[in-house]
Amino acid sequence: MISAVLSDLDAQRPTEFPQHMFKQRAKADQHKWMSLSLCLCLVSGAFLSSCGSTSEMKSSAASRPQSNWFEFKTSTEHLVEGNNYFKKGEYAKAEVSYRKALEKDSNNPTAKNNLGVILNELGKYDEAIPILQEAITTDNKNAIAHYVLGKALNQKQRFDEAFNEAKLATELDPTDPIGWRTLGEASLGRGDIDTAISAFQQAISLDDTHDLSHHRLAQALAIKGDVDGQIDEERNALELNPNNIDARLSLAIALTNQGKRDDAIAELKQVLQIDPKNNAAQSLYQELKISTRPVPTD
DSSP: HHHHHHHHHHHOOOSOOOGGGGHHHHHHHHHHHHHHHHHHHHHHHHHHHHHHHHHHHHHHHHHHHHGGGTTOOOOOHHHHHHHHHHTOOOHHEEEEEEEHHHHTTTTTTHHHHHHHHHHHHHTTTHHHHHHHHHHEEEEEEOOHHHHHHHHHHHHOOOHHHHHHHHHHHHHHHHHOHHHHHHHHHHHHHHHHHHHHHHHHHHHHHHHHHHHHHHHHHHHHHHHOOOOOHHHHHHHHHHHHOTTOOHHHHHHHHHHHHHHHHHHHHHHHHHHHHHHHHHHHHHHHHHHHHHHHHHOOOO
């Protein structure tokens, strides 16, 4: 509207006109410029009335969440950001990024899966379970979602459900050792020792560098009564991770059961060097020290 008025003025303004017409023309121009000024005032007034006063505008801006003003990231960008945080071990930040990805796209199965993984790593099992179940509903061929759900269910001692999820994970991807290890854990929880041994052995055949697989296999063999097998697997675990206190303590117990008390005491000393307040190690150490003292003669 403003440009139309200006164009109209330019179109009607002659390059030259007689002096006696100047005053008349000036008055006409004055009326048009007054009209233009009025138009500008009306436009400005309408704008200001719609926005409110300057103080009101500042107040409104201050009341808005600043984080949302320049939030232009897509769901995929939040997902990539979360993955980068995950790689750096910054799980809390990764959780925030994955949740933002789901705010942008609530049906993103990868974001749901990754959020479930992070929640499981953070020990938030009650939150992880429904998220992973949603991820599986969206994509039921995702082996990782199945075994991570199985791990969370194991932590809640829901071993039958965990077994089903882990078993399905191994069927979808038989090359992933974590799926087999999760199946072994669920089988131990259910009391199915033979299946547990088989699952842990399969996990080790795929990846023999994970000390936990050896340690959990050792525990299953101990329940089965295979003490020699237990000792071998505990030693394998400790070769991979000398600071695995659980494996070293279990080895000390196995050696005690075999009557190798000096060897057991040596293992317990190492446990107590790492964890001086370990009650189980202290108790067994004192018991073994007392039993090895020479009996006084009369």
